[in-house]
Amino acid sequence: MTMESLRSIEEVDIHKYIEVLQRRWLAVVGVFGLSLALGCLYAFSLKPSYKADGSLMIMTNRTFSLTGLPQDIGKLEPLNVNDNPLETQVRIIGSNPVLERTINTLNLKEANGKKLSIRIFAQQLKIEGIKGTDVVQISYKSNNAEQAAKVVNTVIKSYIDLNIQANQDEAVTAKQVILREIPKAEESVKKAESELRIFKEINKIVALEQEATVAVDTVSKLSNQISQAQAQLNDVKGRLEQLRAQAQVNSQQGVIASELSQAPGVQKVLAELQETQSKLAIERTRFEPEHPAITALEEKVAVLEKLLKERTGEVAGNAPVTQGSLQVGQLRQSLIADITRAEAQRVGLERQITTLIQQRDAYIKRANYLPKLEQNQRELERRLQAAQGTYETLLKKRQEIDIAQNQKIPNARVISYALVPDFPEGPRKILFVIGGGAVGIFLGIIAAFSIDLIDRSVKTVKEAKEVLRYTVLGVIPTLGRNSKDESPIPGLDRPVPKIIGRDIPYFPLGDAYQILQVNLKFLCSDKPLKSIVVTSSVPKEGKSEVSANLAVTMAQAGRRVLLVDADMRHPIQHHIWELSNEIGLSNVLIGQVTLEDAVQEVMPNLEVLPCGILPPNPVAMLDSQRMATLMSNFARDYDFIIFDTPPLTGIADAAVLSTLTDGILLVVRPGVVDFDSANAAKEFLTQSGQKVLGIVINGVNIKNEPNGYIYSYKEPQLESKSLSGSLMKLSKRR
Known part of the structure; x- marks a missing residue:
């Protein structure tokens, strides 16, 4: 199962989102700052404007109230009982006919001299119904105070004129419809009467109840x-x-x-x-x-x-x-x-x-x-009654429409006309600033999650465990390194790894390596481990650093350790220990020198075998009978042998050498290895039948791990020896 599938079924955890924001805080801060700056620029570029207000009260048609006729025409009744007729009138006031009449009456123009478009005009005009009342308030903002008042008053007048015209047009249209429907209704009455009579004659009905x-x-x-x-x-x-x-x-x-x-x-x-x-x-x-x-x-x-x-x-x-x-x-x-x-x-x-x-x-x-x-x-009688009721209603409506056709009273009354404002209404600049900041935070969070989604690298200890599914034997945290220059040595594409106690403080890395060596010690209860291959999926995951510091920790615990630099492609152990690489493993394998001449002691109980000259075919050399014989000598003379080998991607050195050892220790560095490389390494190890002892997660950023994940392993109570003292003794011996 791929990591994408694991992510899709993972339970939503708020801590996971916090981890993403912690990893991508620079993106969040950058987007937030940019959005806030844009909000400030826009806020201070706005010009003050004048605002004029007017109000209308929406009413039913008063003509029918005075005449005593039903108030059906002109009455503002919504089609849906849950709708508010006031909202309908708000829409009508802001409709294109009212706005266009206002623009034409005042001859409103844009800054370039063209006729003001309805779209722009509608954006500057605000029409809203006051909740709990029948009042509609109309507001307009303009750089000209007098024009703001004229616009509001003209909108009110245009709405009233169009309302009167609409009522009259509605009455005319309704009358035409009614005049067409009256003959049909009369015919329906006659038809219903005939059907009832024929029904009684056929069924010989006089009085059904009797x-x-x-x-x-x-x-x-x-x-x-x-x-x-x-x-x-x-x-x-x-x-x-x-x-x-x-x-x-x-x-x-x-x-x-x-x-x-x-x-x-x-x-x-x-x-x-x-x-x-x-x-x-x-x-x-x-x-x-x-x-x-x-x-x-x-x-x-x-x-x-x-x-x-x-x-x-x-x-x-x-x-x-x-x-x-x-x-x-x-x-x-x-x-x-x-x-x-x-x-x-x-x-x-x-x-x-x-x-x-x-x-x-x-x-x-x-x-x-x-x-x-x-x-x-009864059905026939109901039809007859309905037809008669419709016919009578149409006759009555015709009389009502004759009255409505002559009325000129609108459905609204002006409460207050707009007055010319005395003072400009400045824009609330702080709102744009706050809005820019809020949008910045939102977009920053989106940017953080987008970047994290695009990033294919393994980011946390948890993801490393899920993708590889091997036992985690150790978690090595990363620290700021100020004790030495981090610039790489000429000819190297990366800085030289550091040794705890010599180049960097003992705590907490020393404790982490103590946990690693104890876990290795008790990994196999029936047969203690004697030799391991340390490798990684891709370069720059810190396998050489882990090999060196693990060797130091084991030597400090009193075990006689041999650290072999078996990376015959990019050896680095001689740089770590500041040794000569003129003779080493390759020289021993081809018989140029003896093992005793090539091995160099770097501290009590720890000897290092550098790589030596770089051979043209490292795999053939490591897979030779000479290497197997040499491995027997290693096992006889040392308590523990650690091989620093090349990464697994595209190279078989580690796989070949692991057949001579007790297993492979895989180093994983979050932020360096990606899911595809980790899956490829996992597949290679599985298909080749390699014995993987477990994984060491190196360079873990404590801040990126939820709930102090790297301390989830119980630290053994061991008394650590002073590595710095051992190194001092070694320097004096030299």
């Missing part, structure tokens, strides 16, 4: 009649069941039996059939079944049965009929007659109930439809 009352009563009566008829029907059904039980026939059988017993054709055939059947029974006792007499009688019986079936079919239809039911007794015939009458009574009652139910349903349906009819009727 009809609803009658419908309710009728439904109640029909319901009572239905209940009575159902009670009678139940009685008839009960009596019918008793009669059926006595006659052992159902209603249909009883009716059929009664009809058959009273049918002559059926009874005659039945009698002849019974007689023939009797003869057949007698003859069968006398003759054999095949006898001609028996056969003749059987044939006659069959013919009579067929004829009887046809006759009964004519009377009973398809209903089944037994021969026993063709003749009934007198008692049974009486029962069947009662059954027939009861059945007829039942059928009549059922039909009566059906008719009553149909009538009741019809009334209920009509009653349910009445509300809708009433709703439609």
